[in-house]
Amino acid sequence: MIRRIGTLDGVNALPSPSPQAVVANGLVFTSGQVPLRTGPDEEYRNFADDVRLVLANLSATLEASGSSLNHALKITTFLTDPRLAEYNEIYADVFGDNLPARTTVMVSESKYSIEIHCIAAVVDGQKPPLIRRIANAPGMAPVLGPYSQAVVANGMVFTSGQIPARTSMQDQPEDFAGQVRQTLTNLEAILHEAGSDLAHVAKVTTYLTDPEQLAEYNGVYAEVFGSTLPARTSCCVGIWDIALEIECIALVVDGPPEDPISQEPKIGSDIREAVQTC
Structure with a gap:
């Protein structure tokens, strides 16, 4: 059985035919999350704000899919901004001791400083993963x-x-x-x-x-x-x-x-x- 997660309140996504996430076989596969802002009150401020916004979007997407950041298994990060140390500091604060596997690479052709997608385990209250x-x-x-x-x-x-x-x-x-x-x-x-x-x-x-x-x-x-x-x-x-x-x-x-x-x-x-x- 495959479940597709569409538009989410509070999560701004790029126009795309892709869902925010797909749930299958006890796993959540998210689409790439970017620091997309809309409206005059959500203008770009700095790289740290981008990182926090992307992780907040990822958290909301996982929650809507029946999972959470604590159950993330694998993160892939694409950066256009080389400030890896600053990214790591915020990332470590968000994930705490529940650190997923991760790959981080630099890309050049993107209007966003960061994009993240992940694989996570579905949380079943009767039988946690x-x-x-x-x-x-x-x-x-x-x-x-x-x-x-x-x-x-x-x-x-x-x-x-x-x-x-x-x-x-x-x-x-x-x-x-x-x-x-x-x-x-x-x-x-x-x-x-x-x-x-x-x-x-x-x-x-x-x-x-x-x-x-x-x-x-x-x-x-x-x-x-x-x-x-x-x-x-x-x-x-x-x-x-x-x-x-x-x-x-x-x-x-x-x-x-x-x-x-x-x-x-x-x-x-x-x-x-x-x-x-x-």
């Missing part, structure tokens, strides 16, 4: 902002965007192919901590900063996933001092997932060594 948040998987570089590395709910894993960091943002492979492998190693480690693995990934979204590197990316990606290819979207955006970012949605494995270290990996000895030494 079980949500597990993974703050920092063992062996991973520390997270760089107010987000969970992955969130598990409804039998699915929602990851934050992964980058080619080994022990820190400054510790990355020098060549692009190595960066792709390291990013996929990081993704695999988080999936394993969440009770899944690469073979159970349903959807991948890849953000590249150089479109000329797509062919090389595809070669490494195909080697890693082999015959278990997920659905995928790839696009070119701006990311802070990194070549790529990868996020995914995966199914939780019934029973213990394969150990990416002890099992014969698809991803080659170089990634196996990276996992062992992280």
